[in-house]
Amino acid sequence: MAVTAVVFDFFGTLTPSTPAGVWDDHAARSAAPLGLPAGVWRAALxxxxxxxxxxxxxxxxxxxxxxxxxxGLDPGDEALAAACAARLAAQRELFALRADAVPTLSELRARGLRLGVLxxxxxxxxxxxxxxxxxxxxDARVLSCEEGRRxxxxxxxxxIARRLGVAPQDCVYVGDGGGHELTGATACGMRAFMLRAADWADNEAHSREDDWSGPxxxxxxxxxxxxxxxP
Incomplete structure (x- = not known):
């Protein structure tokens, strides 16, 4: 396998899994400044x-x-700003990487591989x-919110392959299976691996490939x- 690049999913892959209770807490924190019930705001999110x-x-x-x-609300600027600040603070907690993420990516770079996040x-x-x-x-990132597609x-x-300067066939893709990403990567010629870490079952992912039969x-x-x- 002539691999020259590795593409990683972000949430639940480079970061730990996020249980439902954490999402509930985060929704409550940004709902409070708006005066909305936490459950209603969680459903809206x-x-x-x-x-x-x-x-x-x-x-x-x-x-x-x-x-x-x-x-049914038209929040004032102060309430909106407070809700956004609460959301950003909560989200940044979820950006903390797995303990082995930086060492793994650093070693891959030392081996001469190109690295991407999708x-x-x-x-x-x-x-x-x-x-x-x-x-x-x-070396390159592709974020759905910037590209208008999921x-x-x-x-x-x-x-992501083009931004890394490689062919899809030269990429390994690693993800927890959210968004049917493993099937998508495979269909484009990448070799896909599911990260099934010890906390995999805790993750509340969107459309995850729980039936993935690949490696x-x-x-x-x-x-x-x-x-x-x-070399």
């Missing part, structure tokens, strides 16, 4: 994910204003990207055993 993850609702403030209006995500990740330690380790759209997989890895660091050091 869940149902709007396809729109927010493809950028159709604009930046975070625009998206939150739209969602509040859908629930994520279905909302505007918060794009806005925070430059502040993440990950940004210095990754996994398993083949254009996303071809786009899997128990930890991120196991990617290293797949790939040799390039």
């Amino acid at each position: 869940d149902s709007s994910f396809p729109e927010r993850a493809t950028g159709r609702l604009g930046d975070l403030a625009a998206a939150f204003r739209t969602l509040a209006r859908r629930n 994520s279905d995500c909302t505007a918060e990740l794009a806005e925070s990207w430059s502040q993440l330690p990950l940004a210095e380790l990754v 996994k398993p759209d083949p254009e996303l997989f071809h786009l 899997s890895l128990p930890s991120l660091s196991d990617v290293l055993s797949l790939l040799p050091r390039l």
Whole structure:
């Protein structure tokens, strides 16, 4: 296998899995400034994910204003700003990487491999990207909220390969299976591996491929055993 690049999913792959209770808590924190019940706001966030993850609702403030209006509120600037600040703080907690993420990516770079991130995500990740330690380790990123499409759209997989300067057939793809990403990567010629870490069952992912029958890895660091050091 002539691999020259590795593409990683972000949430639940480079970061730990996120249980439902954490999402409930985060929704409550951004609902409070708006005066909405936490459950109502959580439902609004869940149902709007396809729109927010493809950028159709604009930046975070625009998206939150739209969602509040859908629930019969027209929040003032102060309440909206407080809700957005609470959301950003909560999301940044989810940007913390797995303990073996930086060592694994650093070693892959030392071996001469190109590294990419392909994520279905909302505007918060794009806005925070430059502040993440990950940004210095990754050669290219493709974020759904910036591209207007979600996994398993083949254009996303071809786009990350182009940005890495490689063919899809030269890429290994690693993800927890959210958004049917493994099937999507495979269809584009990448060799896909499911990251099935110890916390995999805790993750509340969108359209996850729980029935994936392809190869899997128990930890991120196991990617290293797949790939040799390039000359």
